């Protein structure tokens with residue numbers, strides 16, 4: 001083969017100044033530029049290495065976003081088969097499961113993603129709390145998170161009724177009777193929600209409108225706000241035990257460090273979710289029958305705690321005072337005075353200690369709460385740690 005002639009001098013001079021073309025030349029470069037642009041609208045260009053460690057966030061916030069996407073995708077598909085009426089709802093779900101290609105699978109994915117989201121959002125809240133990330137400047141984002149948790153519970157609850165089977169009918173009846181224990185507003189609020197004094201076709205229409213329009217809109221607005229605030233408030237980070245970080249946190253570029261983790265994690269979770277949904281079907285009882293209450297009538301699993309409280313306390317305490325106190329405590333949490341000085345250290349291992357050596361075990365420490373912005377004093381317990 002003849003050797004290639006060298007490029008003209010001017011081209012060589014230009015290439016010596018700009019190594020890569022300033023504007024994308026190939027389709028591949030154009031696609032990459034557009035994708036990177038999109039990613040950098042959602043994420044900052046650089047993130048602290050420690051803030052994206054698995055052991056710090058466990059990927060729970062991202063997992064919640066992924067589950068929301070799965071819920072919206074499968075929810076839209078379900079709408080093609082579902083009929084929101086007292087007479088036809090149950091039959092349409094049975095037809096979806098037996099006559100529609102992949103209908104059972106799509107219902108399973110929707111059902112399990114919704115239930116999993118409730119657990120994931122709860123765990124994410126715990127992770128935020130245990131790393132002290134709810135403190136200044138993220139107090140407001142904590143409140144947005146609580147709103148999201150409320151929307152997740154409401155989304156699951158309204159969706160539960162839609163198949164119009166015995167499980168659903170009686171779970172909503174139980175929840176309606178619990179609401180009646182709330183002083184003053186309990187009764188009118190309950191009746192407004194279910195569109196009358198008993199669960200009926202009007203309840204199904206109300207719940208359907210909430211489930212497919214208002215709650216997803218709420219997620220869109222509050223969820224976008226939440227993620228925007230994560231960026232604006234800056235990612236919280238685990239603080240080093242020795243507190244010595246003279247050069248500031250080590251930063252890495254979002255592409256590829258964060259994005260590659262997100263993609264791998266999303267693919268693994270999707271594979272697991274698909275696997276689970278292939279083998280475990282979403283429950284469906286017999287068609288709702290208002291004259292045949294099952295014994296015992298059970299609330300949905302996430303309200304069973306409240307149902308249990310009713311067995312042990314006066315109903316006003318079990319259904320109102322304890323839940324209301326819990327909500328007020330959660331809202332107030334980021335503003336309470338700080339008594340623990342440390343932030344963001346869940347687990348730390350003494351650096352350099354050989355596996356199995358006593359220092360290695362001794363260096364583990366769990367610290368909870370504290371401020372994320374004011375530079376806290378070294379916790380007293382640290383003095384006892386082996387030198388790192």
Ligand code: HEM
Nearest residue numbers: 057061062064065121125133138142145146148149235236
């Ligand atoms: C549908 C529910 C939720 C979604 C989709 C969501 C999404 C996210 C995402 C993507 C992040 C950044 C990554 C991470 O820290 O893992 C994040 C951070 C955060 N979330 Fe949530 N979240 C939800 C619920 C909650 C709840 C229930 C709370 C607390 C009540 C909360 C409070 C926060 C706070 C304070 C941060 C900043 C944490 C930090 O910088 O370390 N979120 N959320």
